[in-house]
Amino acid sequence: MNKRLALLLIVLMTLTSVSAAPVYDKGSQLLSFKFGTTVPTFTYFFSDNNFVVGPGQGNTGAKVGGYGAISYQVFNTDKTAVGGEIGYNFNYSAANILFTAVPFYAKYSYFPVQGSWDIPLSVGIGGTYIKYNDAALMTLYTNLEVGVTWYPGTNWGFGLNTGLWLIPEFNYKDDLKQDNAIGGFMPITLSITYRQ
Amino acid sequence: MTKKKITLSLILFSIFTLFFTSCNADASLGLYRQISQSIAPVGIKYKQILGIDGTKLYFSTLKGIEVRDKSTGTNTVLISNTHKDIIQAAHFNTTDTIAYIKNRLPSTNNVYLLNNTVPKTPTDPALTSVKLLNFYPNGLAMIQGINDSKRQFSLVQYDNNAVIATFPDLDGYSLESVIQMTGHDTKAVSIAKPIIVGFVDQSGKYKYYFVDPAVTQLSTTTNIASLKLEDLRIANFYKNNTALLLLTTDGRLFYGNDEDETSFTQLVNASKTYDVNAFAYGVDDGTKVHLITKSKSKIDPIYVLTVDTATPTSASGKSIRAGYAGNLDSVEIVSAYEKALNQLLVATADNGMFSITIEPTKANEDSSDNGSSSGSEQYVF
Numbered sequence: 241m242n243k244r245l246a247l248l249l250i251v252l253m254t255l256t257s258v259s260a261a262p263v264y265d266k267g268s269q270l271l272s273f274k275f276g277t278t279v280p281t282f283t284y285f286f287s288d289n290n291f292v293v294g295p296g297q298g299n300t301g302a303k304v305g306g307y308g309a310i311s312y313q314v315f316n317t318d319k320t321a322v323g324g325e326i327g328y329n330f331n332y333s334a335a336n337i338l339f340t341a342v343p344f345y346a347k348y349s350y351f352p353v354q355g356s357w358d359i360p361l362s363v364g365i366g367g368t369y370i371k372y373n374d375a376a377l378m379t380l381y382t383n384l385e386v387g388v389t390w391y392p393g394t395n396w397g398f399g400l401n402t403g404l405w406l407i408p409e410f411n412y413k414d415d416l417k418q419d420n421a422i423g424g425f426m427p428i429t430l431s432i433t434y435r436q
Numbered sequence: 437m438t439k440k441k442i443t444l445s446l447i448l449f450s451i452f453t454l455f456f457t458s459c460n461a462d463a464s465l466g467l468y469r470q471i472s473q474s475i476a477p478v479g480i481k482y483k484q485i486l487g488i489d490g491t492k493l494y495f496s497t498l499k500g501i502e503v504r505d506k507s508t509g510t511n512t513v514l515i516s517n518t519h520k521d522i523i524q525a526a527h528f529n530t531t532d533t534i535a536y537i538k539n540r541l542p543s544t545n546n547v548y549l550l551n552n553t554v555p556k557t558p559t560d561p562a563l564t565s566v567k568l569l570n571f572y573p574n575g576l577a578m579i580q581g582i583n584d585s586k587r588q589f590s591l592v593q594y595d596n597n598a599v600i601a602t603f604p605d606l607d608g609y610s611l612e613s614v615i616q617m618t619g620h621d622t623k624a625v626s627i628a629k630p631i632i633v634g635f636v637d638q639s640g641k642y643k644y645y646f647v648d649p650a651v652t653q654l655s656t657t658t659n660i661a662s663l664k665l666e667d668l669r670i671a672n673f674y675k676n677n678t679a680l681l682l683l684t685t686d687g688r689l690f691y692g693n694d695e696d697e698t699s700f701t702q703l704v705n706a707s708k709t710y711d712v713n714a715f716a717y718g719v720d721d722g723t724k725v726h727l728i729t730k731s732k733s734k735i736d737p738i739y740v741l742t743v744d745t746a747t748p749t750s751a752s753g754k755s756i757r758a759g760y761a762g763n764l765d766s767v768e769i770v771s772a773y774e775k776a777l778n779q780l781l782v783a784t785a786d787n788g789m790f791s792i793t794i795e796p797t798k799a800n801e802d803s804s805d806n807g808s809s810s811g812s813e814q815y816v817f
Contacts, residue, residue: 283468292472301472335474335734335766335786339467373470374733375463409467411460415755419466 263354268315269436270323274401275308276429278329281404287418297334300423305331305339307427313349321349325364329425333372341407343368343381358389358397368407382406389433399431470735475766475787478812480511482783484573485773487528487622493817494528495771495783501526501534501550506817514550525571527594528622535594537571545579547571547594560590560599569611573621576600578614578633589635591625591647600625601633601647609635612642615672618717619774625649630695632673641666646680646695657699658690665690665700671710674718674727678745681718681727685710689727689741691748703743703751708736715769719778719799726799728756734768737761740800754800760792760807778807781815788812 280295280302292299309327316322329341345366353359368381385403392398405425411417460467481498488494491506494514500523501515514534517523526536534550545568546555559566563581569589570578577594580587589603589611612634616623623629630648644654644665656666669685680697682690687706692699708731710716715730727741738761743751757765768785775781778794791814794807810816 283472285469285472297474297476299472300468301474333471333474334476336477337474337734339471370467372467373463373735375460375465375467375470377460377467409460411463411466413460413463416460416463416466419469421466421468423468 262318264315264321264351264435265318266315268321270311270313270321270433271435272311272313272399272431272433273309274311274327274429274431276306276401276427278305278307278331278405279426279428280304280331281424281426283421283423285419285421287420301334302331302339303333305329307429309343309429311347313347319351319354321351321360323347323349324366329427331425337373339370339372341368341370341381343383343405343407345381345383356391358387358391358399360387360389361385362387362403370407370409377409377411379410380408383427385427387431389431391435395434395436397431397433397435399433401427401429401431403427465735465737470766473766474735475812477786478788480788480813481785482770482789484526484621485771485781485783485789486526486534486573488773488775488817489528489530493781494534495789496523496526501536504817525573527571527573527575529575532595535571535575537568544568547577556594558592558594559597560588560592560602561597562599562602563588563590570614572614572616574616574624576614576625578611580611589633591633591649600649601645601651603633603635603645603651606635606643608637609643610637612636613670613712615670615713617674618672618715619772619780621771622773630675632670634670642669644670648695652695654695655692655698655700659699659701663702669712671712671714672716672729674716674725676718676720676725679725679743679748681725681743683710683714683716683727683729683741685712685714687731689743689751691743691751701748703748704741704753706739706741706753708739709733715772715782717772717774717780717794719794719796721796721799726796728761728794728799730764730769735766737765742800752800754802756800756802756806758802758806759798759804760794760809762804763787763790763809763812764792775817781817789815791815791817 280300282293283300284291307329311325313321313323324346326344331339345364347364349360349362362385364383366381383405387399387401389397389399408422483496486494493504500517502511504511522539523536524539532549545557548555558577566581576591586605587607591600615632620629627648633645635643646652656664671683671685674681680692687708689703690700717728719726725743729739738756741751767787770785771783773781783789792809798806
């Protein structure tokens, strides 16, 4: 146990030391490609106060799916960047029917640690098109994300990212209002980033 | 700068308004609700319930023809589908046990038998150039041929070639559908168990014949001047002593007194889509008829259309998710078998078979009082 703690401290100290000298400045750019999986985390139905958690039948009803995206960000200070991301997500339901989401959103990232290792903390807000069976709508999208990116050289980096997406469903047809809900998904993605 | 900010604000406001007003217009149920209610396939893919013989239930599945033993609760495959020979339709009776056709139609007119290596070849002696078109769970075969130089269709009994009904003088028409009332697919055609046979020409005009087994061509006139039955596809129907209800694939419900009706009355347009031969089981509670339907959408709940037969000018519709419909929300119903009045076996494509019991006077109530349902594959017969 003590060895593990020591190792963690060494890693943190290394990262902190790396972060001591910012490598980005205003105008630096990041282009990332992401691919990975999404875990249906929860669905909350407002009308009946029903909160279902986890993938699979009897829970959210959705299975673990996949996600791919491309994002672009420009630094507006030496520690923060703004940009956007567009992606494609899919999950099959327990009945093996396809659910798709196409999120596109503006993204704001803070890089407290940067250098050979980047640890970006991001928040995103935008929209997404979602579709399942005979239901489809454009709706809001927001997310929180944290990642770790390793740059073995100057420009190319390899990362691991996770976070939480929130996708609400607001229906305006009277007989569908009782189904208004918010869904949560947890992405776990690998990324390849080019920076300059 | 201020102008730019105003423009940006307007754009953002428009985008957010778009998101909040984007309508899930065509959905039968909310998107997340549909996903949360989805049910995993149980591993058996039913196609048709064929019949009950004491303690044995015969049915067709993706594997072939199977029989369920009531005492052991096990299924046995009687005839397997193979890559080249897939059973297209079958019929059960106590003599031949199983009669069936394969997917090699129309190259062969054979009806094969489980207990006999010599197949039957249904025909109508009045016809030449006979072609077997289809075979039905009640043992009838639809054949097409030439009579007096004109195209004719005949419904014949597969084992003795008894001609049940003929549809002569149909040059330019092809078979559209043979519709059997839900729950009665396996029953012989009679006044109590009629069928409707549809034909369509190349311009998309339909001709419908009511068969009980006397043949009556249905009127094409409706109470809406611009709407003709010849332009609509009938999905299913229900007939009792007081009403003939026709459900169309685009969700319209029509009423007529009987098959001699000269003008059918549109009772409602339910804005749902049905397959031909969709599940539409009629329940008569003495004053009202409840047509219990399942639309084409797998995740659409059971929808009951209720008609007061004393004043058949409109129909009400209601989605039912409780009681007898409790397990039929997220399933594709492929076949139903009436065990007794208002008691059905309901087979699904992916979610197993259920037995349901319907309380007639509460058939359109969305509560557990409306009847009951077994669990998947826990059906009783």
